[in-house]
Amino acid sequence: MSVVLITILTLAGLGALAAVILYLASQKFKVFEDPRIDQVEEALPAANCGGCGFPGCRAFAEALVKADDISDLNCPVGGPDIMEKVADILGKEVAKTDPMVAVVRCNGTCENRPRVNQYEGATSCAVAGALYGGETGCSYGCYGLGDCVEACDFDAMYMDKETGLPVIIEDNCVACGACVDECPKDIIELRKKGPKSRRIFISCVNQDKGAVAKKACSVACIGCGKCVKICPFDAITMENNLAYIDYEKCKLCRKCVPECPTNAIHELNFPPRKPKPEKKEAPAKSPESSK
Amino acid sequence: MLKTFSIGGIHPADRKLSAGKSIEMLPLPKRVAVPIAQHIGAPAKPEVKKGDLVKTGQVIAKTGGFVSANIHSPVSGKIFKLDEVVDASGYRKPSIIIDVDGDEWDENIDRSETLNTDITLSSEDIIKKVGEMGIVGMGGATFPAHVKLSPPPGKKCDILIINGVECEPFLTSDHRVMLEKGDELIVGIRILMKALKVDKAVIGIENNKPDAIQHLKKLTSQKSGIEVQPLKVQYPQGGEKQLIDAVIGRQVPSGKLPIEVGAVVHNVGTAYAIYEAVQKNKPLVERVVTVTGPGVTKPGNFLARIGTPVSQLIEAAGGLPDNTGKVVGGGPMMGKALTNLDVPVTKGSSGILILPHEEAHRKPVENCIRCSKCISACPMGLEPYLLMIESEKELLDRAEDDNIMDCIECGSCSFTCPANRPLLDYIRLGKGKVGQIIRNRN
Numbered sequence: 001m002s003v004v005l006i007t008i009l010t011l012a013g014l015g016a017l018a019a020v021i022l023y024l025a026s027q028k029f030k031v032f033e034d035p036r037i038d039q040v041e042e043a044l045p046a047a048n049c050g051g052c053g054f055p056g057c058r059a060f061a062e063a064l065v066k067a068d069d070i071s072d073l074n075c076p077v078g079g080p081d082i083m084e085k086v087a088d089i090l091g092k093e094v095a096k097t098d099p100m101v102a103v104v105r106c107n108g109t110c111e112n113r114p115r116v117n118q119y120e121g122a123t124s125c126a127v128a129g130a131l132y133g134g135e136t137g138c139s140y141g142c143y144g145l146g147d148c149v150e151a152c153d154f155d156a157m158y159m160d161k162e163t164g165l166p167v168i169i170e171d172n173c174v175a176c177g178a179c180v181d182e183c184p185k186d187i188i189e190l191r192k193k194g195p196k197s198r199r200i201f202i203s204c205v206n207q208d209k210g211a212v213a214k215k216a217c218s219v220a221c222i223g224c225g226k227c228v229k230i231c232p233f234d235a236i237t238m239e240n241n242l243a244y245i246d247y248e249k250c251k252l253c254r255k256c257v258p259e260c261p262t263n264a265i266h267e268l269n270f271p272p273r274k275p276k277p278e279k280k281e282a283p284a285k286s287p288e289s290s291k
Numbered sequence: 292m293l294k295t296f297s298i299g300g301i302h303p304a305d306r307k308l309s310a311g312k313s314i315e316m317l318p319l320p321k322r323v324a325v326p327i328a329q330h331i332g333a334p335a336k337p338e339v340k341k342g343d344l345v346k347t348g349q350v351i352a353k354t355g356g357f358v359s360a361n362i363h364s365p366v367s368g369k370i371f372k373l374d375e376v377v378d379a380s381g382y383r384k385p386s387i388i389i390d391v392d393g394d395e396w397d398e399n400i401d402r403s404e405t406l407n408t409d410i411t412l413s414s415e416d417i418i419k420k421v422g423e424m425g426i427v428g429m430g431g432a433t434f435p436a437h438v439k440l441s442p443p444p445g446k447k448c449d450i451l452i453i454n455g456v457e458c459e460p461f462l463t464s465d466h467r468v469m470l471e472k473g474d475e476l477i478v479g480i481r482i483l484m485k486a487l488k489v490d491k492a493v494i495g496i497e498n499n500k501p502d503a504i505q506h507l508k509k510l511t512s513q514k515s516g517i518e519v520q521p522l523k524v525q526y527p528q529g530g531e532k533q534l535i536d537a538v539i540g541r542q543v544p545s546g547k548l549p550i551e552v553g554a555v556v557h558n559v560g561t562a563y564a565i566y567e568a569v570q571k572n573k574p575l576v577e578r579v580v581t582v583t584g585p586g587v588t589k590p591g592n593f594l595a596r597i598g599t600p601v602s603q604l605i606e607a608a609g610g611l612p613d614n615t616g617k618v619v620g621g622g623p624m625m626g627k628a629l630t631n632l633d634v635p636v637t638k639g640s641s642g643i644l645i646l647p648h649e650e651a652h653r654k655p656v657e658n659c660i661r662c663s664k665c666i667s668a669c670p671m672g673l674e675p676y677l678l679m680i681e682s683e684k685e686l687l688d689r690a691e692d693d694n695i696m697d698c699i700e701c702g703s704c705s706f707t708c709p710a711n712r713p714l715l716d717y718i719r720l721g722k723g724k725v726g727q728i729i730r731n732r733n
Contacts, residue, residue: 117630120653122713124683130720132381132630139382208375208383 036089037061043085044075049153051076051176064090071095077154077174099193100175102156102168106187107203107264108141109163113217119143129184137216140206142166142187148179170197192247196269200245200252202227203266207240214262221264227256293498295523296533297542299670301703303526303624305499309463309583309590314471316594317607319391323366323598324376325351326386329637330427331434332358337387343370348397348574351387354422360435360638361425363574365596368392378637379620381630389598400573406474407570410482417486417569424568425575425638429560430454430465430529431621433639436561440486442550449553451484451492452538453562455507456522456529458497459622462642464579465559467592469496469503472563473510479566480517487555492517494559495538497524526624527701531556533670545697560641575638580604584645586612595636602632604643616651619644624702657710665704665714671697675704675714682721691725698722 040061047057052075054060064070070092075082079099087094113136121127125147133139144164149157156172157179159165166179166188180188187205202221206213210222223241235249236256245256245265254273257265328334333355345351345364352362368391375383396402412420422437442448457465469476480492494511496504498521511517520538527533532543534556541552549556557565560578567573576597583590588609595604601618605611611618611632619626620634623644665675673694681690695718704714 117628122656122716124717124720127713127716127720130723131627131716133377133383134381212375212383 034065037065039089040064040086043082043089045077045082047077047153047174047176049077049174049176049178051174051178068092076100076176079174100190101170101173101193101197101199102175102177102179102188103191103199103201104142104166104168104188105201105203105205106142106165106185107219107266108136108138108217109165112219113138113141125182125184138206138208138213138220140185140187140208141204141217142185147182147184148188151178151182153178194247194252198252198270199247199268200250200254200257201247201266202243202245202264204264205242207242209241213241219262219264221260222262224261226259226261227265230255230259293521293523294537295525296528296536296670298672299668299703300525300527300533301668301707302524303460303706305524306460306585307463307466307499308461308585308587309581309592310466310500312463312467312591314467314579314592314594315607317596317599317604319366319394319596320599320603322371322388322390323596324386324388324600324633324635325362325365325598326376326378326384326635326637327352327362328384329362329433329597329639330360331432332356332360332438334385335359335362337373337385339370339373339387341370341372344368345370345389346395346397348400348576350574351389354425358435358438360427361423361574362387363425363576364389365576365598366391367395377631377634379627379629379634379640381627386635401571402573403571406478408478410478410485410569412569414486414488417482420569421486421565424564424573426561426564426568427575427638428558429564429578429638429641430558431625431639431641433637436557436565439555439557440483442487442555446550447553448487448489448550448555449491450539450555451480451487451489452534452554452556453480453483453492453494453559454529454531454534454556455494455496455500455503455559456534457500458524458526458529459624459626459642460526461583461644462581462622463583464581464592464641466500466503468559468563468579469500470506473506475566476507476559476563477510477517478570479562479564482565482569483555483557483562484516489555490516493538494519495522495528495534496520497522497528499524527670527699527703530670530699530701532699545694578636578638578640580636580640581642582608582645583642584612584647585650586614586647587645588612597638598635600633600635601629601643604636605632605645608643612645612647614647614649615645616648617646619646624706625700653713654711656712659710659712662709664707664709668703668707670701670703671699673698675718676712678721679712679714679717682717682724685724687721687725687728690721691728695722695725696729 044057052060074097083094115135116137119135123145125143125145128143134143142165146159148166154172154174156169157166160167175190204221206220213220214222221242225238227243228236228238233249233251235246237244257267335352335355337352339351347367349364350361351364354361368389371388371390376386378384418437418440426436428434455469484492504521508519522537535554543549564575579592580595581592582604618629620629659676678695698718702715
């Protein structure tokens with residue numbers, strides 16, 4: 001009997017001793033972690049895409065809790081709703097951000113931009129970019145090898161086989177910016193989604209002089225400056241033979257679109273224009289045709 | 292047993308179709324396009340404007356820094372315009388376009404054929420002259436020659452190695468220079484020796500050029516200090532580090548320049564250009580270009596002015612064959628496919644290779660079978676299959692630890708891969724990215 005008793009007492013004693021040591025150690029080496037970090041992380045979408053600029057949602061949650069002013073921090077995936085929730089948990093103010101969406105600024109389809117050579121190297125835009133300017137006469141345009149599609153974690157992009165260009169599925173795009181970073185030609189840009197997803201942008205990044213650009217691609221921006229002149233809001237600037245529409249200033253009046261002689265300006269999700277006899281081109285695009 | 296370098300190497304068929312063709316003078320083109328960045332380093336700054344009249348040999352763009360080179364007008368005529376032209380890189384590069392009118396040379400240039408063996412200039416003056424005359428490494432890397440002749444303080448050069456290896460299949464321009472301009476070449480080597488203050492020079496030549504070896508041996512027999520070293524045929528022996536290993540058995544440490552082991556390497560083409568620059572006051576305005584390929588009717592070696600469109604060279608070699616699949620600027624191993632035929636000849640253009648369809652295309656890529664052939668082939672002792680994966684998956688820190696920056700981009704790994712993997716494509720990409728990171732770190 002006593003053997004059993006001694007055994008139980010010894011084990012209980014050892015257990016108690018270990019418990020005391022563990023307790024003391026945990027007190028001594030305690031790391032304070034704000035419980036709000038867990039709460040914030042819970043609220044975040046757990047996509048770990050890095051679109052906020054931090055390595056994953058946990059790191060973003062830590063940054064949110066630590067910062068006094070969180071107005072310049074934004075989760076592009078969650079958008080305003082999630083940021084609102086986070087602000088409630090932390091009792092801080094968030095800035096109202098406009099939802100963004102990725103836009104492919106190249107319309108150099110196989111028809112518009114004839115191939116002048118043939119690339120046979122590894123299927124990667126980065127590899128091709130390290131070698132040369134691409135299969136067409138335009139050394140600014142899309143390689144069409146799909147690095148951006150590889151980079152997208154949200155199934156928001158696919159390569160259109162016919163045009164050879166990436167297409168963005170607007171509903172899936174969370175504007176994390178992964179494709180923007182991946183594109184070696186800086187063709188993809190994050191732009192304001194706009195009311196009812198209506199947007200106007202220059203679908204070209206070619207900085208060559210007009211004649212060279214036009215020869216390489218029939219829908220290139222030739223830097224003629226007509227759009228700059230007609231814009232009533234000074235939203236369009238011309239730099240290095242390339243027009244750029246500032247989405248903060250653009251009021252979506254659509255005056256520039258028919259003005260462009262090469263149809264390089266694209267409008268998305270607008271209702272069709274009333275047909276005018278002298279202006280035949282009214283390229284009203286459906287959401288799927290965001291090229 | 293002939294000497295060669297110690298690790299790696301491959302044996303592509305040498306196919307020197309134009310080896311027996313003597314250097315032909317190419318007629319003057321109607322219009323030349325001279326890129327202002329024909330060398331490694333800062334681009335030169337244009338000195339002329341539209342409408343200016345220039346003479347052959349006149350400076351048209353001044354050096355843009357220490358590691359840079361002057362550009363001289365290769366023709367006489369009128370500046371048509373300063374514009375961007377697609378060069379061998381496949382990108383549009385700023386160039387000076389000149390309409391050719393007659394051939395009037397700058398009066399300071401001695402155009403006589405007489406051999407001038409008296410070296411009157413001092414070491415410093417030679418280096419200055421080489422810089423002024425816009426001489427760059429003519430083996431293809433186009434590193435400004437005067438920079439190589441000025442060793443950094445504290446470093447001592449004790450041997451000059453002249454690269455007459457020409458290990459690239461098909462190319463024969465250096466071979467012809469050695470055969471036809473041997474006397475001038477030897478004077479050029481003596482000028483280089485004087486500039487570097489060394490008393491020993493070795494010309495390394497692969498054993499597939501016995502005539503050149505014999506010719507230069509005869510010329511150097513009575514001159515002390517210059518030696519001809521026949522080498523076993525193996526690619527990439529023309530690589531600077533491989534050649535030093537092959538000729539004098541010294542290994543350049545990782546990330547260091549050849550001067551670290553007391554050696555300076557110059558190409559035979561460069562030595563000949565230096566002879567012309569120092570003794571004849573003639574800047575680098577023309578070079579020997581090999582035009583060759585299996586289907587070419589008249590493969591040959593042509594003395595072409597810088598800026599000549601490639602199409603004219605091809606015309607001189609009998610025109611583009613019908614089943615042309617690819618036109619390569621340079622040799623088949625390290626050359627680059629040209630995107631159009633108006634690309635101008637530059638200081639680094641050693642050859643134009645025209646490949647028929649059946650040889651021009653890549654084979655389908657298969658999976659790596661870990662056969663380690665690429666490791667055996669790599670002359671730098673790297674692991675190409677691993678570097679490719681690391682570059683592809685952006686494991687750049689690991690790629691740096693695995694010495695990706697030591698890759699000389701010779702293409703031996705891609706050549707030897709039985710699964711046709713684009714090893715070099717990805718390694719080059721990774722090398723670029725790691726190089727960027729290292730530059731940002733410093």
